[in-house]
Structure formats: structure tokens, C-alpha cells
Amino acid sequence: MSSDKKMVTLAELRAHNTKDSLYILIHGKVYDCTKFLDEHPGGDEVILAENGQDATEAFEDVGHSDEARELLPGMLVGEFEQTSELKLKSGAAAAQASRISAAAAEQGSKCVFFLPPSLSAIGYLLYHTDCLSFPCSIMYWAPIGMLVGWFAYRYYTTGAPY
Numbered sequence: 001m002s003s004d005k006k007m008v009t010l011a012e013l014r015a016h017n018t019k020d021s022l023y024i025l026i027h028g029k030v031y032d033c034t035k036f037l038d039e040h041p042g043g044d045e046v047i048l049a050e051n052g053q054d055a056t057e058a059f060e061d062v063g064h065s066d067e068a069r070e071l072l073p074g075m076l077v078g079e080f081e082q083t084s085e086l087k088l089k090s091g092a093a094a095a096q097a098s099r100i101s102a103a104a105a106e107q108g109s110k111c112v113f114f115l116p117p118s119l120s121a122i123g124y125l126l127y128h129t130d131c132l133s134f135p136c137s138i139m140y141w142a143p144i145g146m147l148v149g150w151f152a153y154r155y156y157t158t159g160a161p162y
């Protein structure tokens with residue numbers, strides 16, 4: 001139930017900013033890691049440096065193991081009461097964006113792979129210059145390009161485009 005969740009304010013988070021009492025904010029939750037400071041394999045300074053701010057990015061950048069994550073619930077103080085003063089960093093959103101672009105790149109390379117080299121090159125250029133939002137739209141542009149080419153060729157050789 002959300003009503004019995006303890007909410008931690010920014011003032012509270014900032015009040016616990018020393019070795020004697022240290023709160024850390026990770027993924028919107030506040031943890032009391034005072035007792036853990038001496039045991040932390042990464043040393044106490046790195047955690048102390050994150051006092052009073054959102055430590056999510058620092059925590060995720062290290063690539064902490066599942067074992068490290070399992071220690072967190074034991075230190076939980078409560079949910080962070082978000083204020084406009086301290087915007088939470090959304091590591092999840094960034095990860096999602098990179099997953100989407102990786103998937104799009106994979107799909108693009110599959111499309112381009114089955115096309116003749118010249119069209120692959122055009123498709124590659126269009127895709128990588130962001131001319132098209134969807135990589136497979138080359139299937140739409142290629143026939144148009146060929147049609148325009150055909151009329152240009154006819155006009156050049158006969159003086160009449162049809």
C-alpha cells in the first residue's frame with residue numbers, strides 16, 4: 001500500500017551527509033548506508049561523494065552485481081519525495097533509447113543486406129543522414145528513384161520523357 005510507505009524529503013536526504021549518518025538516493029529510493037560504508041568494496045569515499053544528490057548514475061556506471069543490488073532492500077529508508085529542485089536521473093530512459101536505436105540499426109542492416117550494392121549505399125546514406133525515419137522506407141524511395149532515372153534517360157536520349 002502506498003499510504004504506509006515512508007517518504008523521504010530532500011531536506012532529510014541532505015541532513016544525512018556524513019560518515020556518521022549517510023543516506024544515498026538510488027532509483028528514487030533512499031538508503032541508509034552508514035553501516036555499509038566500511039564494508040563497501042569500492043571504498044567509502046565514492047559513496048560519500050554522492051551525498052545529497054541522485055546517486056543512480058554513479059551506482060549504475062560501476063555495473064554493480066546482482067549481489068550488490070540485493071543488499072539495497074536491507075538499507076531502505078523510504079521513497080524519495082521528488083522535488084523540482086532535484087530531478088531524478090532516468091538511467092532507464094537512456095538505456096531504453098539505446099536499446100531502440102540498436103534494434104533499429106539491426107533492422108536497417110538486415111534490409112540493406114538484401115538489396116544490390118548501389119541501393120544499399122543509397123539506403124545506408126539515407127538512413128544515416130536521418131532522411132528517413134524508418135530504414136525500410138528505401139523500399140518506397142528506390143522505385144521512385146528508378147522512375148525518375150528512367151525519365152531522365154529517355155529525355156536525354158530521345159528529347160521526350162515518354
Ligand code: HEM
Pocket residue numbers: 024031033036040041042043046047050055058059062063064065066067068069071072075
Ligand atoms: C548503497 C549502495 C551501494 C551498494 C550496496 C554497493 C555495493 C557494492 C558491492 C557489493 C561491490 C562489489 C562488486 C559488486 O558486487 O558489484 C561494489 C563495488 C563498487 N562500488 Fe558500490 N555499492 C553502492 C554504492 C556505490 C556508489 C554510489 C558508488 C559510486 C561511484 C559505488 C562504487 C563502487 C565501485 C567503484 C566499486 C568497484 C570496486 C572494485 O572493483 O574495486 N558504489 N559496490
